[in-house]
Amino acid sequence: MSSQDQPDPSQQPAADLSNLQIGEFLLLRRLGSGGMADVYLAEQKSLGRQVAVKVLKNSVSGSTEVMLKRFEQEARAAGGLSHPNLVQIITTGREGNISYIVQEYVPGLNLSQWMKKHGYPDYGTGLKWMQQIASALRAASEAGIVHRDVKPENIMVTRSGVAKVTDFGLAQLNQPSSPRMNLTQVGTTMGTPWYMSPEQIQGEKLDYRSDQYALGVTCYHMFAGQPPFPGKNAVTVAVQHLKEEPKPLRSLRADLPSEICDVVHRMMKKKPVERFQSPEELEAALEKLNIIPVNTRLMSDSGFLTRLLRSAPDLRKLGLATCALLAISFVAGRRIERPITIPKTPESTEEQIPAESSAIRQYAVAMLQPHRSAAWEAVVQNFPDSPEADLAELRLGLTLMSGLVPDNEAALKVFTEVRDKSTLIPEKQYLVLLGMLGRAYALKELEHSEDYAAAVAEIRDTLPRNEQTFELDESKLELDLDRAPDELRRFCHRILDE
Numbered sequence: 001m002s003s004q005d006q007p008d009p010s011q012q013p014a015a016d017l018s019n020l021q022i023g024e025f026l027l028l029r030r031l032g033s034g035g036m037a038d039v040y041l042a043e044q045k046s047l048g049r050q051v052a053v054k055v056l057k058n059s060v061s062g063s064t065e066v067m068l069k070r071f072e073q074e075a076r077a078a079g080g081l082s083h084p085n086l087v088q089i090i091t092t093g094r095e096g097n098i099s100y101i102v103q104e105y106v107p108g109l110n111l112s113q114w115m116k117k118h119g120y121p122d123y124g125t126g127l128k129w130m131q132q133i134a135s136a137l138r139a140a141s142e143a144g145i146v147h148r149d150v151k152p153e154n155i156m157v158t159r160s161g162v163a164k165v166t167d168f169g170l171a172q173l174n175q176p177s178s179p180r181m182n183l184t185q186v187g188t189t190m191g192t193p194w195y196m197s198p199e200q201i202q203g204e205k206l207d208y209r210s211d212q213y214a215l216g217v218t219c220y221h222m223f224a225g226q227p228p229f230p231g232k233n234a235v236t237v238a239v240q241h242l243k244e245e246p247k248p249l250r251s252l253r254a255d256l257p258s259e260i261c262d263v264v265h266r267m268m269k270k271k272p273v274e275r276f277q278s279p280e281e282l283e284a285a286l287e288k289l290n291i292i293p294v295n296t297r298l299m300s301d302s303g304f305l306t307r308l309l310r311s312a313p314d315l316r317k318l319g320l321a322t323c324a325l326l327a328i329s330f331v332a333g334r335r336i337e338r339p340i341t342i343p344k345t346p347e348s349t350e351e352q353i354p355a356e357s358s359a360i361r362q363y364a365v366a367m368l369q370p371h372r373s374a375a376w377e378a379v380v381q382n383f384p385d386s387p388e389a390d391l392a393e394l395r396l397g398l399t400l401m402s403g404l405v406p407d408n409e410a411a412l413k414v415f416t417e418v419r420d421k422s423t424l425i426p427e428k429q430y431l432v433l434l435g436m437l438g439r440a441y442a443l444k445e446l447e448h449s450e451d452y453a454a455a456v457a458e459i460r461d462t463l464p465r466n467e468q469t470f471e472l473d474e475s476k477l478e479l480d481l482d483r484a485p486d487e488l489r490r491f492c493h494r495i496l497d498e
Helices: 065-079 111-118 124-140 208-224 232-242 258-267 279-291 294-298 305-309 312-332 348-353 361-370 373-382 388-400 408-422 426-446 449-460 474-480 486-497
Strands: 024-034 037-044 048-054 089-095 097-102 109-110 155-158 163-165
Touching: 024 048, 065 089, 109 111, 111 155, 111 208, 124 155, 124 163, 124 208, 124 258, 124 279, 155 312, 208 258, 208 279, 258 279, 258 294, 361 373, 361 388, 373 388, 388 408, 388 486, 408 426, 426 449, 426 474, 426 486, 449 486
Parallel strands: none
Antiparallel strands: 024 037, 037 048, 048 097, 089 097, 109 155, 155 163
């Protein structure tokens, strides 16, 4: 189809351009739409591969020639970057009234979608993504590029759990030429106000530290489940970025180590000079967080260890009182017919786990005593509808199997319940596979060979496969196994190797 035969998108700004040929790229289907562009899955005819094509909306395509040339120049510069945590730009082009960017197609979710589906990530996953994004921004900085629009929507999470930064070059398209940002201008959404640095809001010269601020706000949102300044409009949020301090991250996520909260807050300092002064300095700070022990994640005001430590003086008083009582009992024992005895704590209370104020705290308490079944049961009983309860059930099954006296029958029952109750809930489909893996694991330990073979066959039938070739979709499988305990992950790979 020639360009003359193509529909004029300026006449139909909301039209779906699927099945349209733009140069050598055939648009297959629309993947999504943002403030700047519509995104399409496309086929590059010359190489027979899938790519993502971003077709700029008419309000942008109709900008001045100077703005478009600035965009094309910056997109070409970003296209010269090669980094595992950057979505690769392939080319840019214009055909008729259509301006577009072609880039690597990344199956998966952006970070905003991921959070809506899974909630906030745990400490290890969040730290990994912080390190990957920081590394990508370092590569851009070394090439003299400032992203200007770092936000959850511009961070892709692949099916194997890798973070990739995207949309380099788009952020400058709608910047007004005036020194300060006009926040009430229609379409001025680039450099989303919820994530913009104070200097970007004020229209000042930007460098890497502006992207660092936006990354800090993004990480705060990722861990807290909300941005630090959730205002109702752009002007309100901009004023908050300029004048107000965010609520301490640790007050929202007491399970996080104070060290990572300190890093996030330093990234969000109002003055660039108070932030990390180079990408290398930020990466070094994040690298140090790899050695933070898990136990520090429980030192919250209501945490188990904190309560225990704070009760130490009372425990000492109790010890002295007990000694005194024993002494009195020893001296008086000859004078009374029945000696005084110290009451013992009933056996049943040894299995009682105090209820915490949130599911994540309850889960963290269990992580400190992972071989105690009652700790995992407490998560399930106290917070039955939470994502942590789903993961706790898997941990409970594994704990039952690894005790001094393994109870594989009980574990089998737990894993079966996980599989069965997750089948009809779309957002819990990944738990169906994990429940199946747990069942097979328990049946193998029980030496039920026929039932084990049937369970393995069930797993193989459930594994994600390519719709066309029917081969195993390894990237989708890794996404399903992303939150699985290591034992089930290893067991799955053993099954695949059989």
